[in-house]
Amino acid sequence: MPDVTTTQPRRGTTELHPRWRATLGDYVVALGISADGQLCVIGAGDGRVVGLDVTSGRELFAVHAHHGGVLDVSIAPDGSRFATCGPEPTAKIWSRTGALIRELPGTRGTWVEHVAWSPAGARLAIAAGRRFRVCGPDGEPMFDSDTLPSTVTGLTWRDDGTSLAAICYGGVHIVPFVAGAKPRTLAWKGSLISIAWSPDGKVVACGSQDSSVHFWRMASGHDSQMSGYPFKPKALAWDHESKLLATGGDATITTWDFRGKGPENTHPIVLAAHKGVCTQLAFRPRSGVLASGSQDTSVLLWDPRRGAQEIGFAFLDDEVTALVWDRTGRALAGADASGGVTLWEVA
Amino acid sequence: MKKIPVTVLTGFLGSGKTTLLNRILTENHGKRIAVIENEFGEIGIDQALVINAEEEVFEMNNGCICCTVRGDLIRILGNLMKRRDKFDHILVETTGMADPGPVAQTFFVDDELKHMFALDGIVTLVDAKHVHLHIEDSSECKEQIAFADVLVLNKTDLVSEAELDALQRRVTGMNSMARVLRAQDANVPIADVLDVGGFDLERALATKPEFLSPEYPFEWAGTFEVEEGAYELLLGDGPDPTMTLVSAYLDPGVVAHDRVEAERALRIWAQPALPASVATTIELGARQAASLQLMGRGPKRFTLVAPKSGRIGLFTQHLPAEFELQLVRHDVALVPAAEHEFTAGHSHDEEVGSVGIHLEGSIDGDRLNKWISQLLREKGLDIFRMKGILNIAGADNRFVFQGVHMLFDGREDRPWGTTRRANDLVFIGRKLDREALTRGFEQCLT
Numbered sequence: 001m002p003d004v005t006t007t008q009p010r011r012g013t014t015e016l017h018p019r020w021r022a023t024l025g026d027y028v029v030a031l032g033i034s035a036d037g038q039l040c041v042i043g044a045g046d047g048r049v050v051g052l053d054v055t056s057g058r059e060l061f062a063v064h065a066h067h068g069g070v071l072d073v074s075i076a077p078d079g080s081r082f083a084t085c086g087p088e089p090t091a092k093i094w095s096r097t098g099a100l101i102r103e104l105p106g107t108r109g110t111w112v113e114h115v116a117w118s119p120a121g122a123r124l125a126i127a128a129g130r131r132f133r134v135c136g137p138d139g140e141p142m143f144d145s146d147t148l149p150s151t152v153t154g155l156t157w158r159d160d161g162t163s164l165a166a167i168c169y170g171g172v173h174i175v176p177f178v179a180g181a182k183p184r185t186l187a188w189k190g191s192l193i194s195i196a197w198s199p200d201g202k203v204v205a206c207g208s209q210d211s212s213v214h215f216w217r218m219a220s221g222h223d224s225q226m227s228g229y230p231f232k233p234k235a236l237a238w239d240h241e242s243k244l245l246a247t248g249g250d251a252t253i254t255t256w257d258f259r260g261k262g263p264e265n266t267h268p269i270v271l272a273a274h275k276g277v278c279t280q281l282a283f284r285p286r287s288g289v290l291a292s293g294s295q296d297t298s299v300l301l302w303d304p305r306r307g308a309q310e311i312g313f314a315f316l317d318d319e320v321t322a323l324v325w326d327r328t329g330r331a332l333a334g335a336d337a338s339g340g341v342t343l344w345e346v347a
Numbered sequence: 348m349k350k351i352p353v354t355v356l357t358g359f360l361g362s363g364k365t366t367l368l369n370r371i372l373t374e375n376h377g378k379r380i381a382v383i384e385n386e387f388g389e390i391g392i393d394q395a396l397v398i399n400a401e402e403e404v405f406e407m408n409n410g411c412i413c414c415t416v417r418g419d420l421i422r423i424l425g426n427l428m429k430r431r432d433k434f435d436h437i438l439v440e441t442t443g444m445a446d447p448g449p450v451a452q453t454f455f456v457d458d459e460l461k462h463m464f465a466l467d468g469i470v471t472l473v474d475a476k477h478v479h480l481h482i483e484d485s486s487e488c489k490e491q492i493a494f495a496d497v498l499v500l501n502k503t504d505l506v507s508e509a510e511l512d513a514l515q516r517r518v519t520g521m522n523s524m525a526r527v528l529r530a531q532d533a534n535v536p537i538a539d540v541l542d543v544g545g546f547d548l549e550r551a552l553a554t555k556p557e558f559l560s561p562e563y564p565f566e567w568a569g570t571f572e573v574e575e576g577a578y579e580l581l582l583g584d585g586p587d588p589t590m591t592l593v594s595a596y597l598d599p600g601v602v603a604h605d606r607v608e609a610e611r612a613l614r615i616w617a618q619p620a621l622p623a624s625v626a627t628t629i630e631l632g633a634r635q636a637a638s639l640q641l642m643g644r645g646p647k648r649f650t651l652v653a654p655k656s657g658r659i660g661l662f663t664q665h666l667p668a669e670f671e672l673q674l675v676r677h678d679v680a681l682v683p684a685a686e687h688e689f690t691a692g693h694s695h696d697e698e699v700g701s702v703g704i705h706l707e708g709s710i711d712g713d714r715l716n717k718w719i720s721q722l723l724r725e726k727g728l729d730i731f732r733m734k735g736i737l738n739i740a741g742a743d744n745r746f747v748f749q750g751v752h753m754l755f756d757g758r759e760d761r762p763w764g765t766t767r768r769a770n771d772l773v774f775i776g777r778k779l780d781r782e783a784l785t786r787g788f789e790q791c792l793t
Contacts, residue, residue, distance in 0.1 A: 027429040045429040068396065069430050087398070087426070109399070113422075129401070150403045150418055169405045169418060191405050191418055209421070209457075210408040231458045321429075337429075 016299070016314035016344040019331070020057030024050055028335035029070050031322035034079035039096055040333055041082050042322075042341060043070030049084050051098050054331060057343060061098030074115045076122060083124055085112035091126045093139065102139050107131045114154060120161030123177070127152035132166045134177075148173060153192060159199045167192040172204055172216070186216045186223065194234050198242035203258065205245050207233035213247050213256075224264050226256065237281035239288055244269075244304060246290050248278035253292055255304045269304045280323035280334075284346070291332055293320025299334050301346070316340050350465035353437040354541055355450050357491040358472030359481055360386075360443035363501040367472060367533035367540070368440055374537050378435040383423055385442045396434075398423055402442060404449050407456065414456060414753055415449040421457050428463055436541060437464065444487045447471075447494035448731065448752055454546075455754040468543030471495035471525075472533065475514055476505040482517075489699040492518050493731045493775050495525045496545025504531045513586065522775050523701035524734065546749065564616055564781075565593070565662040568603040569683035571674060573631065573653040578681075580629075580649040582641060583671035590639045591620055591664040596632040596657050603660025604687030606705075612662045617782050628652055631659055641670075658684075699731075702781045706770040708792045709740040715791040719755070722787065727753035730776040736760075738768040740793045 027045030033054060034041075040052040047069050051060040066086020075082040081101060085091045090103040091112045106112040106128025114127040122137035132152050134143040150169035157164050163176045172186040172195065186204060192214070194207035205215040212227035213236070226247070233249030245256045245263070253271040256263035276296030283290050289311075290302045299320060301312030318338035325332050335341045358364045364386070372380060372395045381396040403418040420439065427434065439450060447469050454466040471491045481488040492498060498518050503511055515527055526543075528535045582590075593612045597603060603612075620636035623629055629637045631653045641647060651674075653659065663672065666688060673680045715737070723730065730752060737746040748757030772788060 029429050069426065071426060110401075150405065151401075151422060153422065169403070189406075191407060209416075209418075211458075 013310050014312045016301070016312050016332070016346065018314070019055075019343045019345050021343075022052055022057050022059070022341045024048070024335075024339035024341060026339045027337045028321050028339060028341060030073035031324050031333055031335050031341070032073050032075040032082065033324055033326045033331070033333060034075050034082075034096070035077055035327050036079045037326045037328060037331070039075070039079065040341075040343070041073050041075055042335065043073040043084055044339065045069045047086060049073065049094070049098070051096070052341070054326065054333075054343065057341075063094070063098050063100075065092060065094075071111070071113050072115045074117045074124070076117045076124075077119055078122070083115040083117065083126070085115050085126065087111045089128065091115050091124075093124070104135055104139050106133065110151075114152060116155040116157060116164075118157050118161040118164070118177075119159060123161070125155050125157070125164050125166075127155050127166060130168070132164075134164065134175075143175060143177075145173065145175065150191070154195045156195045156197050158197055158201050160201065163201075165195060165197060165204060167195045167206055172206060174204075186221075188214055188223070190214070193232055194236050196236035196238050196245070198238045198245075198258075199240060200242040202242060203245075205236055205238070205247075207236055207247070207249065211249060213245075213249070215245070226254075226263070226268075229254070231277050235278055235281040235292075237283050237290065239283040239290070240286050241288075244283070244288070244290075246271075246281045246283070246292070246304070248281055248292075251275055251277055251294065251296075253278050253281065253290075253302070255290075269308060271300075271302050271304060271308055271310070273300055273310045274298055276319070280320050282323045282325055282332075284325050284329040284332075285327055287329055289329075289346075291323050291325065291334075293323045293334055295319045297336065299323065299332075299344075312346070314342070314344055316342060350463060351434060351437060352467035352542070353439060353454065353464050354467050354543070355447060355469045356438060356440045356472070357445060357447050357469060357495070358443065358499075358501075359474060359478070359485075359488060359491070361477065362443070362472035362474040363499075363530075363533040364440055364443075364472050367470075367499070367501075367535070368438065370533055371438065371537055371541065376537060376541075378541075379433075380436045380438060381427055381434045382438045382440065383420065384440045385419075385445065386440055402445060404446075414452045415446075416453040416456060417449045420450065420453050421460060424460055424464060428459075446487060446490050448490065451494065451546075451732075451751040452754055455751055455756065466546045468496035468540070468545035469494050470497045470499065470540045470543070472499045472501050473514070473518065475500045475502050475511060475529075478514065489521065489777075490731065492525075493522050493699045493777075495522060496543050497540055498522065498525045498527045499533065499535055499540070500527060500529045501533050502531065503529045521699045521701065523703060524732070524773055524775060563609055563613055563662075563689050564591070565612065565664055566666050566689055567663045568609065568612070568687050568689070569661045569663075569667070569674075570597065570601075570603040570685040571659050571661065571681050571683055572657075573659050573681075574656045574676075575653055576676075578631075578651040578653065579675045580639075580651055581671070581673045581675055582639070582647045582649070584644055584646075585641065585665065585670035587665065588640070588642050590641060590670065591616065591636050592623075592629070592639055593636045593662040594629075594631045594633070594651075595660050595662075596655075597660050599658060601658070602685040602687075603662065604685070604689070608660055609662075609689075612660065616662070623649060625649055630654060646671075699775075699777050700779055701773060701775045702779045702784050703771070703773045704785050704788050706788060706792060708770070709738045709768065710770055710791045711793045712739050712742075715739075718787050718791055722784075723750070723753045723755070726776070729778055730774055732776075733772065733774045735770070735772040737770045737772075738763070 030043040049065040068087040110129030112128040169191040174184040191209035192206040211229040216223040229249030235248030255269040274294035280293035299314045300310040316336040317340045318336035322335040385402045400419040620638040623637040745760040747760040
């Protein structure tokens with residue numbers, strides 16, 4: 001990655017209004033906001049999991065959850081509990097007040113690296129080593145995957161919760177949870193490192209280790225590859241209409257437009273203002289507004305359908321490591337590699 | 348931001364990797380060390396973070412070339428960097444059968460790792476007692492030796508001094524760039540393995556200037572004054588069934604190991620050699636190498652004839668001491684006017700070896716680029732590592748570069764200043780063709 005210089009906001013753009021700032025003092029690995037918009041859960045590099053009140057920024061709880069650092073955090077859709085994992089062989093489930101409810105074993109002898117609650121119902125998917133499993137609301141095992149070709153590098157649920165996708169070297173492994181549906185593998189000879197499933201379920205997009213973005217249209221199985229990124233595209237985000245796919249992998253954000261026959265053989269919308277590599281991307285719920293975070297500490301808002309100029313900006317203290325909207329789209333939480341967390345109000 | 352150094356420990360099962368690892372971790376060096384272990388060893392240390400991970404090698408496309416990298420390292424090192432108590436040093440202990448190539452390449456191609464970590468060195472442990480069990484048949488064993496920046500010949504207490512010397516000659520023949528250390532119970536100074544600078548060309552040159560010295564297929568050159576007439580070459584029992592010999596007349600005052608003479612001998616060496624038995628008469632100064640047949644036990648006498656008196660250079664494949672070699676006239680051994688032992692550049696091992704090329708003059712950048720690109724495209728899999736310092740025409744600064752398989756990394760370095768401008772290239776690899784490499788490099792001269 002290039003050396004970091006600071007993004008200079010254009011004149012006329014609005015600085016985001018922070019509601020509060022908090023400092024954890026350690027790298028923020030993962031951040032989530034509960035669906036009711038009340039609880040912000042943060043996982044830190046030193047192994048702490050901290051709950052903050054979204055309204056005030058007040059600390060609600062802090063627990064030393066994982067020796068050696070938190071690797072992932074996922075809040076259950078009903079907000080009653082959340083799951084975390086770290087360099088340990090079990091995932092942990094906590095109450096919304098930070099009390100440990102139970103531990104779920106992954107694959108013996110390996111770390112649990114990813115946790116993901118299903119958006120509908122209380123299924124929890126966990127990935128450990130080359131396997132992933134799905135558990136019910138009380139931790140009862142519902143599904144165990146076969147051994148995949150390599151360690152699972154990401155998990156994501158289809159927006160309606162009917163299927164789960166796991167990525168690793170060699171492709172995407174999709175497991176449906178509806179009667180009669182069969183598992184699918186979207187094969188590709190490459191190490192996949194990030195995944196974003198369009199909200200309408202029609203397109204699965206993945207970033208690859210070899211600096212490309214690969215996507216599959218689920219109905220036809222047809223796949224395409226967008227290459228030429230200078231860095232690994234770790235950040236990917238779909239807008240709520242499943243038409244725009246924003247991708248990182250550079251200081252500029254490349255936004256592919258899936259309207260009409262695109263994005264194959266079309267020019268993407270290029271959003272250029274960050275000076276450092278874009279590390280985080282999140283579309284605002286029910287809107288075309290995109291939030292982006294960069295290695296250079298800047299956070300920018302864009303409206304790519306209307307133009308390629310940023311419409312809002314803010315700064316954190318270090319590389320942006322998390323960027324999450326609340327469900328209403330009125331609050332945006334960002335966090336950085338030094339442990340700074342800021343909640344902005346977005347009109 | 349200072350990059351965190353990474354040391355890779357390789358070596359066959361039983362070579363002493365875990366012993367060395369434990370020694371590094373228990374020594375009071377004040378470093379915060381994280382260990383990534385692909386082999387489940389017995390590390391009983393609390394101070395260090397030890398991560399067990401299964402080796403995951405995959406192929407990735409990096410622009411137009413393919414290379415293999417280690418997915419487990421990308422993932423784990425990426426996670427480690429999210430910790431505030433960042434580490435001073437990372438140790439990667441590979442499995443006994445691991446190919447060090449993908450490990451090294453990972454640090455060349457992954458953008459995040461390149462930014463945060465610097466590969467400091469590949470340290471290969473060699474079980475001096477048992478390495479001969481694998482070295483012939485195992486490509487992994489050869490690759491681990493060929494890739495190393497530091498070779499630790501371990502368990503020296505289990506073999507004789509002569510066996511150790513032979514082993515050292517052999518591994519140096521395979522990898523002329525590596526520093527060779529001898530150890531019992533892996534008791535090498537920690538600084539010699541943790542702070543190697545093996546991928547730092549500047550450091551490599553400062554600590555081991557001879558690594559770019561020319562390499563020849565002969566280990567020894569002797570200069571003799573001869574009269575017209577017959578001489579005898581006496582050889583005792585030695586380690587090889589044949590030995591190649593080249594002789595050449597020299598101008599007065601010139602010594603055989605002079606670079607110009609050595610290069611001349613090299614050209615003769617490259618031609619097919621005449622097989623010579625004790626019944627053959629070998630003419631001194633003939634423009635053909637002789638391959639002395641040494642089968643069978645007991646001393647051997649070869650007849651050499653000098654067609655005229657003068658100064659003669661003898662170039663021998665092995666050191667005279669290995670065969671108790673003597674040049675004799677009227678039962679009196681001749682004492683050389685000058686003699687020189689060369690760095691063992693040739694390989695006893697036909698498969699894996701080093702080739703060093705020294706060229707005077709300046710290099711055409713475009714031609715070099717074309718040659719290297721084509722070379723790596725065709726032979727990249729067989730070229731494990733390469734290093735070079737070049738005098739590019741029109742540039743005031745030295746151009747330094749190094750590579751691992753098809754990946755390479757070059758940059759302008761400090762100005763030449765008053766140092767003599769020249770070009771040095773070293774390749775370590777499998778089935779390297781010294782002649783073709785030299786010709787190719789020569790064609791890049793302006």
